[in-house]
Amino acid sequence: MYNIFTIARRTIIQLARDRRTLALIIIVPLVIASLVGVSLPSKQMLNTLLPALLATLILFFGFLLSGIAFLRERAQGTRERLLASPVSRLDIVVGYLLGFLLFAMVQTLILFFYAVYVLKVDFNGVLWQIIVFQLLIGILAVCLGIFISAFAKNEFQMVQFIPLLIVPQIFVCGVIFSVDQMPDYLQWLAKFLPLTYAVDGIRALMLNGKGLMDIGKEIGVLAAYAIGLMILAGISLRRGNAT
Amino acid sequence: MSDAAIIVNNLTFNYGYLKVIDDISLETPRGISFGLLGSNGAGKTTLIRLMVGLLKPAGGSILCLGKPPSPANARNIGYMPQLPSLYTELTVEQNIDFFARIYGLRDRQARSARVNDVIKLIDLVPKRKTQVIKLSGGMKQRVSLGCAIVHQPPLLFLDEPTVGLDPELRVRFWEHFESLTRAGNTLVISSHTMDDAAHCQQLAFMREGKIIALGSPAELRAATGKPDASLEDAFLYFIRRGEVQANV
Incomplete structure (x- = not known):
């Protein structure tokens, strides 16, 4: 445990010292949420989209920040050390997870309060349950970032994975358009993508008054993804395999 | 326990079809500085990375302080990679403190005292709160050395530690290395400069993944048969001898 907390502590200090990145983590979601808030014609659309945005942004930032942080570990030689x-x-994996999840939680809370109290999105749930569910998406995102960073040689290549892995999920997983109205093959594809379960789960928790016990399927699928990606992330860090 | 700090037997390693380490065997006594000398691409860094467990051998075996490389044995080993390999957003003190923690210095007071000692040793007291990104190349090298020695390992691998250092700093690094060996620690130092080689008690000349000569600087110079031969002459002598043998 000591080593885990040491690595988490270092990750937190590292990100906290990078003021610009820190500001962007907080400001960018608020800007996106504001644009969504003022551009949507109806309250109902806002209610549908903003909870999905909460889940999407944690996936996006978790993936991007952990992926680039790991890539830098490799490029500057600290991974080898x-x-x-x-x-x-x-x-290493759990230490990173703890460090990044702290920032993911801060981001979730800021975005949640902004959505509910400033943009007046309906809220019919329990805050701690939303935090727990968001943590699960965060774990998945950080492990995905660590694993994918093994396939990128530089930051430019890492960013190229966003249109490949994240953007398609935004269109296919029901963030903007309902999955039911899509062609059959896209509906079939959506069943295999984690963001589908993240979006369904967060909407159920925020809008439909459901609790964590009611979204067992979503939690189960996301947990399976998170565990699978954690194992893959661990394999990508194998000792004796340093390049 | 064996008196050898490192025992390498018939070690081989390939990158794809390229043989990078070609059947190397060596034994290093404890408490000496052991130099790996060779030109770029000779296999020095690969050999060090194999010995610290970052790479898995294709064949052969390695024992460091009597045990194969593993995370369990890593606490007894210090490793300074070729690149400074530091967290550039963190300060000098935060970097050294981080490595002190992960190498098991858990008591806060003892760790703090040791980190202070290391910062004094690398002569960066005025820069202790400075982010590494703002330091010069030589200062980063010093912090990197600090991170490698903070847990006082009995066996220390230093991959080209003096590259990019000014002459004054190079002398100071060597003074410290010599004080470490006097205290009974073993140092494995890779270099491609004869100046570094002259400081080592034992040397291995490397070329194309092989050790072409092994011995003390005096023994290697004497092998040339010329009384005034330098280490550079000795290195060239062994390279030419290898080429002649290969052509016979």
């Missing part, structure tokens, strides 16, 4: 030290791969 860590892998030559007594820390285990699990320490």
Whole structure:
């Protein structure tokens, strides 16, 4: 546990010292939410879109920040130094998770309060349950970022994975358009994408008055994705395999 | 426990079809500075990365302080990679403190005292609160050395530690390396400069993934048969001898 907290602590200090990135993590979601808030013609559309935005942004930022942070670890040689030290791969992955999840939670809370109290999105749920569900999406996103960073040689290549892995999910998983109205093959595809379950789950928690116990399927699928990606992230950090 | 700090037997490693380490065997006594000398691409860095466990050998075996490379044995080993390999957003103190923590210095007071000692040793007291990104190349090298020695490992791997250092700093680094070996620690240092080689107690000349000569600087110079031969002469002598043998 000590090593996990040491790595989490370092990740937090590192991000906190990068003031510009920190400001962007907080300001960008608010700008996007404001644009959505003023551009949508009806309250009903706002109610549908903003909870989905909450889930999408945590996936997006979790993936991007952890992916680039890991890439930098590799490029500046600190990954090599860590892998030559007594820390285990699990320490590294979980340490990163804890560090990034703190920022993901701050982002979620700011966006949540902005959506509910400023943009007046309907809220019919329990805040702590939303935080728990968002944490699950955050774990998935950070592990996805760590795993995918193994396939990128630089930041430019890492960013190219966003249109490949994140943007299609925004269109296919019901963030903007309802999955039911899509062609059959896209509906079939949506069943395999984690954002579908993230969006369904967060809407159920925020709008439909449902609790975590009522969205067992969504939690189960996201947890399976998170565990699978955590294992893949661990494999990508294998000692004796440093390049 | 064996007296050898490192025992390497018939070690091989390939990058694809390219043989980077070609059947290397060596044994290093404890408490000495052991130099790996060779030109760029000779396999020095790959050999060090194999010995610290970052790469898996294609064949052969490695024992560091009697054990194969593993995270469990890593606490006894210090590693300074070729690149400074530091968290550039963090300060000098935060970098050294981080590596002190992950190498097991858990007691806050003892860790703080050790971090202070290391910062004094690398002569960066005025810069302790400065972010690494704002430091010069030589200062980053010093912080990197600090991170590698903070847990006082009995076996230390230093991959080209003096590259980019000014002559004054190079002398100071070597003074410190010599104080570490006097205290019984073993140092493995890779370099391509004869100046570094002259400081080592034992040397391995490397070329194309092989060790072409092994011995003390005096023994290697004497092997040339010329009384005034320099280490550079000795290095060239072994390269030419290898070429002649290959052509026979």
